[in-house]
Amino acid sequence: MIPNSYRKRQRVPHRHTSATRLSSTATVVNSFSDKTVSESSQKLHRTSSAASTITTSPNAVTSSFNDPYTADVLLRLFVDLSPFDSDAPSDSSRQSDIQIYLHSAVIRRAKYFAAILSDCWQHRTNADAKSNNGAEGSRSNDNNNNLVHLNLAVVDDPNSISIHLTVLQLLYTSDFATVIDSASTALEILPVALELLFEDCVKSCLRFLEAVPWSEEEEKRVLSLIPFLREEESKELLARLSPGKEDSCEEMLHGLILAAIHNHPNMAFVKAFVAKLLRDFSSRESARRVLERAFETSLKVVKESLEEYTSPDFRGDHNETEAIQRLNLHTAMTNGRHLLWLVERMIELRVADSAVVEWSEQASFTADLQRAFRDDAWRNIVPGLPAVVLRCTCKLANAVAAGTILAARQVRMKLVKDWLPVLLVCKDNVSPMLPSHKPLHLELEETFLRIISTLPMSDAQVLLQQCLSFSTRNVEDCPHLITAFNTWFRRATRPPQLENLD
DSSP: OOOGGGOOSOOOOOOOOSOOOOTTHHHHGGGOOSSBOGGGHHHHOOSOTTTTEEOSSTTSOOEETTOTTTOOEEEEEEEOOOGGGTTSOOOTTSOOEEEEEEOHHHHTTSHHHHHHHHHHHHTGGGTTOOOSSSOOEEEOSOGGGOOEEEEEEEOSOTTHHHHHHHHHHHTTOSOOTTTOOSHHHHHHHHHHHHHTTOHHHHHHHHHHHHHSOOOHHHHHHHHHHGGGSOHHHHHHHHHHHSOSSTTHHHHHHHHHHHIIIIIOSSHHHHHHHHHHHHHHOSOHHHHHHHHHHHHHHHHHHHHHHHHHHHSOOTTSOHHHHHHHHHHHHHHHHHHHHHHHHHHHHHHHTTOOHHHHHHHTTOHHHHHHHHHHHHSSGGGGTOTTHHHHHHHHHHHHHHHHHHTSSOOOHHHHHHHHHHHHHHHHHHHHHSOSOOTTHHHHHHHHHHHHHHHHTTSOHHHHHHHHHTTGGGOOSSGGGOHHHHHHHHHHHHHHTSOOOHHHHO
């Protein structure tokens, strides 16, 4: 039995998920014609002969892996077949029971063998004792072959024998780098190294895994091994696999949005990429919070810029004041574009509910916009500002009218009430009307009229009177306005229905 003091690690069930070839050792497994590997010992060396040998003391004979002349341990390595597998067809091409000559002074590097050998020396009278579940040893009664016999069972896996041979050979070297040269190899070796408590090999595997990229499948295998590692061993791997904060995803998304709309020179491509990340993100609520945060920030900047533009401080130099005014308009225009992109993303993800409510509560902002657009100064500085603001309004209003966003009656009423005057000012003062503005104005007119049709008759009556500016020289060119008034008058002339409800 193994002393409890040596059970610092749990036995790791080895799992092989790929046919990765572990250097030359894997090819040797199929070449065994005897129950020993003495004839093939030279083939097992994947490192140089100097690296594959170890000297136990200055006056001792050099110990080589699988050297029958100097070995004092004979290890039987066999596949531990489950009773349920007894009737299963065996793979004749796969060696399932081999013997290897080893050296006790060398294999003591693995604490598992150190415990077994220590137990062996203390219980020589139990030389014939055997274990079905692990490795136990006995000293042979043959004086001519005074070897400690050990048994080590491995799981029934196509590459289990070859991987164990690799780890046993690594006991004879300190140069692990020539063997552990890929993440898949490290992941094959690590479970066996953990099983044998081969600490140097475990450290080398972990050091390699921490430093190299993993495939998705390799990452899953790393995660499966984490429970078998000590805290200090798994620390670096866990730092790579799990976030330090609960809201790290939201912080990452928010940083990407800010980079896309503010800092990146190739803005269009980056915005498209970030939009895809938002669409594919698993948590819609996290995306909602991130977008709302960015929306509020951009809206605040636009509002403050327009407020400063419409209420300038004339106490300074005229040229300085004019420069500040131009800066305010440019700031409003730039952040207005950001705001439009954010509104589009929120509507696309169906998380624009709060944005609609916020947009409907902008009486002060819409008043500043009206004052700004009645002035001529903005025309030569930011001619596209009215269109950007109206597009934001149109996107949100369309989502409300289409039912994509279910807004309360008061929200719908305030949305039209506050933003309808901005539309009217833009129609009257943005002259000559740019070709791209006319369809936008018409679309927003139609959307406002649709929303008005959802309001109580008294609210609709007040708002429809403000929509007379939608009329054109040819009455037939404004069917949306005619339909809206016809709808209101049809409802107004209908007999009261309250009596029928009693």
